[in-house]
Amino acid sequence: MSTISNLEKGETLGSIQLDPVHRLDLIKYAGASGDFNPIHTIDEEAKKAGLPQIIAHGMWTMGNLAKIFSPYMNEGFIQDYSIRFRGMVFVGDVITLKATLTERESDNMIFDVSAVNQNKVEVLKGQIIFKTDHKFII
Amino acid sequence: MLKGIIGKKSKKVKNTVEAGAVKNFAFSIGDPSPLYIDEVTGKKSRYKRRIAPPTFPFTLDYGVIPELHLPTKGLIHGEQSFHYYRPLFVGEEIFCHFEIKDYYEKFGNNGSMGFLVTKRYGEDLNRDLIYTDEQILILNEVVRKGLIL
Known part of the structure; x- marks a missing residue:
């Protein structure tokens, strides 16, 4: 069983390369999230909004990024997850997700997290504080 | 306009964290982790039940x-x-x-931009906080013109 608490400062928890973004990914996310803003699914609407083509929901990428931590969610939980959306994600983009441990403060493990496209542009960047404290268990 | 609504709050709405909704959501972000979608894994976990992915609350009412x-x-x-x-x-x-936390404007290369800060709250039935989330929405001039009532 994998464990997160053995990770050393500066180590990378995971790096996941997603399959190229497919239109269907965004249609599914629209349905599952209830965010039907058409700039994410309909080309004409994206163009009307001044975009070259449809763009991924920022929350789709943010949701994906957290999955680096999912295998460890029985050891603790994500206490803080903050993100700045810096660039657009287009259909066909190949996104790589990364999380690196930068600091440890008792029960808190602080990670720099990012999503980077095939051109090495950070489209999304932020921080996750993973709490390994056990006292909240019900 | 927008400045005038700083501090306004919505009335509380009861939501159920539905297993099916969580499962669909988990698949839609490519994260069908057993702790989110599998009942048995949930029961065996430290939480004694399934949990929702961290960004799931974004979808609630x-x-x-x-x-x-x-x-x-x-x-x-x-x-x-x-x-x-x-x-x-x-x-x-x-x-x-x-709740509307803040609204401010900044001038940049693309003219003036408006920043709307909202904070959302999820509480258990005893009114204890489970989570909060904060969102910053950026409104360009074109959008803001449409908001003048």
Whole structure:
């Protein structure tokens, strides 16, 4: 069983390369999230909004990024997850997700997290504080 | 206009963290982790039940602030953060509401931009906080013109 608490400062928890973004990914996310803003699914609407083509929901990428931590969610939980959306994600983009441990403060493990496209542009960047404290268990 | 609605809050809305909704959501972000979707894994876990992925609360109903009239188009999601006091459990009922925290404008290369900061709250049935989330929406001049009533 994998464990997160053995990770050393500066180590990378995971790096996941997603399959190229497919239109269907965004249609599914629209349905599952209830965010039907058409700039994410309909080309004409994206163009009307001044975009070259449809763009991924920022929350789709943010949701994906957290999955680096999912295998460890029985050891603790994500206490803080903050993100700045810096660039657009287009259909066909190949996104790589990364999380690196930068600091440890008792029960808190602080990670720099990012999503980077095939051109090495950070489209999304932020921080996750993973709490390994056990006292909240019900 | 927007400055006048700082501090306004929506009425609390009861939401259920539905297993099916969580499962669909988990698949839609490519994260069908057993702790989110499998009942047996949930029961064996430290939580004794399934939990929801950290960004799932974004999909819940937080009610309305009648004075807030945002367009459905032309908004840019600038920043997003979640703070959890504990994980959100599948099957639980929670109260959700939101609040307008701030609105300010900045001048940049693309003219003036408006920044709307909202904070959302998820509470258990004892009114204890489970999580909060903060969102910054960016409104360009074109969008803001449409908001002048």
